[in-house]
Amino acid sequence: MxxxxxxxxxxxxxxxxxxxWLLAAxxxxxxxxxxxxxDDLIKLQKDxxxxxxxxxxxxxxxxxxxxxxxxxxxxxxxxxxxxxDLKERALIDMYVEAVRDLNELLMTHAFxxxxxxxxxxxxxxxxxxNRYFPVxxxxxxxxxTVLKDHGQEFLxxxxxxxxxVQLLETLLMAEECKPDILANFPHLxxxxxxxxxxxxxxxxxxxxxxxxxPLHEKDVPKLMKIFH
Amino acid sequence: xxGKPKLHYxxxxxxxxxxxWLLAAxxxxxxxxxxxxxxxLEKLRNDxxxxxxxxxxxxxxxxxxxxxxxxxxxxxxxxxxxxxDLKERAWIDMYVEGTTDLMxxxMYLPFQPADTKEKNLxxxxxxxxxxxxPVYEKALKDHGHDYLVGNKLSWADVHLLEAILMAEECKPDILSAFPLLxxxxxxxxxxxxxxxxxxxxxxxxxQADEKFVAIVRQIFNI
Numbered sequence: 001m002x003x004x005x006x007x008x009x010x011x012x013x014x015x016x017x018x019x020x021w022l023l024a025a026x027x028x029x030x031x032x033x034x035x036x037x038x039d040d041l042i043k044l045q046k047d048x049x050x051x052x053x054x055x056x057x058x059x060x061x062x063x064x065x066x067x068x069x070x071x072x073x074x075x076x077x078x079x080x081x082x083x084x085d086l087k088e089r090a091l092i093d094m095y096v097e098a099v100r101d102l103n104e105l106l107m108t109h110a111f112x113x114x115x116x117x118x119x120x121x122x123x124x125x126x127x128x129x130n131r132y133f134p135v136x137x138x139x140x141x142x143x144x145t146v147l148k149d150h151g152q153e154f155l156x157x158x159x160x161x162x163x164x165v166q167l168l169e170t171l172l173m174a175e176e177c178k179p180d181i182l183a184n185f186p187h188l189x190x191x192x193x194x195x196x197x198x199x200x201x202x203x204x205x206x207x208x209x210x211x212x213x214p215l216h217e218k219d220v221p222k223l224m225k226i227f228h
Numbered sequence: 229x230x231g232k233p234k235l236h237y238x239x240x241x242x243x244x245x246x247x248x249w250l251l252a253a254x255x256x257x258x259x260x261x262x263x264x265x266x267x268x269l270e271k272l273r274n275d276x277x278x279x280x281x282x283x284x285x286x287x288x289x290x291x292x293x294x295x296x297x298x299x300x301x302x303x304x305x306x307x308x309x310x311x312x313d314l315k316e317r318a319w320i321d322m323y324v325e326g327t328t329d330l331m332x333x334x335m336y337l338p339f340q341p342a343d344t345k346e347k348n349l350x351x352x353x354x355x356x357x358x359x360x361x362p363v364y365e366k367a368l369k370d371h372g373h374d375y376l377v378g379n380k381l382s383w384a385d386v387h388l389l390e391a392i393l394m395a396e397e398c399k400p401d402i403l404s405a406f407p408l409l410x411x412x413x414x415x416x417x418x419x420x421x422x423x424x425x426x427x428x429x430x431x432x433x434x435q436a437d438e439k440f441v442a443i444v445r446q447i448f449n450i
């Protein structure tokens with residue numbers, strides 16, 4: 001009985017957001033079951049739904065999948081967002097892992113103690129602008145100069161992939177931290193515009209979609225109660 | 229020019245060790261170039277070899293691959309250790325993520341402040357015996373096969389063996405409540421390629437000691 005995938009998580013971004021992005025980009029409708037209290041989590045743990053007692057968990061194709069990477073890999077493969085061969089997959093994986101590193105930094109920002117926040121933020125901005133964005137931008141530039149026609153629009157293999165989705169997600173998150181963070185990356189700016197205009201993604205970016213807002217400091221105590 | 233894969237990392241386990249295990253299990257010979265000083269790392273960074281300025285980096289099939297998981301996925305797929313279809317891959321991924329989390333905790337232990345070591349070690353043992361090992365014990369029990377997924381050796385089995393041995397270094401009798409994992413350990417250790425890797429003189433690296441921790445801190449500024 002394969003219905004829509006069903007996502008189990010709290011009502012926020014965290015480690016489930018990339019999965020929401022990927023499903024949305026693939027045009028796959030999904031349902032969500034939100035954990036509001038610690039008891040909700042305990043119930044899932046007790047009924048054996050969580051392989052390692054943790055969320056995210058996604059019910060999909062008869063499986064109760066856990067571990068965000070495993071889930072993302074499965075969705076990407078199933079919906080042809082993972083390149084056409086092993087080498088393209090390798091390149092996609094490299095980009096996705098790096099973008100995930102940056103995502104982790106951004107995600108943990110709200111959880112930093114007040115005295116560490118400024119340094120943490122400086123670290124994020126530094127890594128984004130010096131380590132991660134130049135690479136993506138260089139690739140973009142390479143494609144732009146080598147092939148002047150509209151062919152090379154995407155990061156890998158001239159085809160829309162999860163790398164494009166996850167980079168866009170991270171660019172938008174980084175801009176929430178520092179609105180002009182893309183100031184020196186014109187190709188990333190045009191990438192952002194281009195990918196945002198893909199119909200499935202455009203829909204996901206509109207108000208009322210299942211995309212979640214950034215975590216606010218006032219939400220942190222509630223979250224800590226559920227997970228600690 | 230397809231030569232042997234070449235691994236760039238420090239002369240220790242860290243994030244490269246799982247890659248060494250997987251190549252060894254697949255029977256693939258590899259070379260290693262060790263980063264001994266900060267200058268070695270700078271040189272790699274300056275000559276553009278490191279896509280995101282980080283190691284591990286593995287030269288393989290004309291690529292300079294970075295990001296541990298990307299490298300491991302590539303090797304697993306190339307050498308048929310990633311299951312036969314999408315669903316088997318999903319299970320392998322889930323199992324590997326579990327053992328990655330466990331080994332990650334153990335890996336960082338030598339780098340944590342001395343006064344937290346005891347607490348962290350206790351947490352590792354608790355997680356291993358209450359969260360992770362029960363899952364793999366049950367998987368083996370449920371299907372009764374020799375391997376975790378698809379009745380065939382996969383990346384998940386290699387990774388689990390690596391995790392078991394690392395956990396035993398923390399607490400030698402940590403498998404006492406897991407008879408199937410004990411048998412699994414014996415079985416997988418006896419696979420010829422793995423048996424060879426477990427022998428002295430192989431490219432398997434020892435546990436980090438204080439001296440090595442100091443070197444790593446120095447090289448990576450941590």
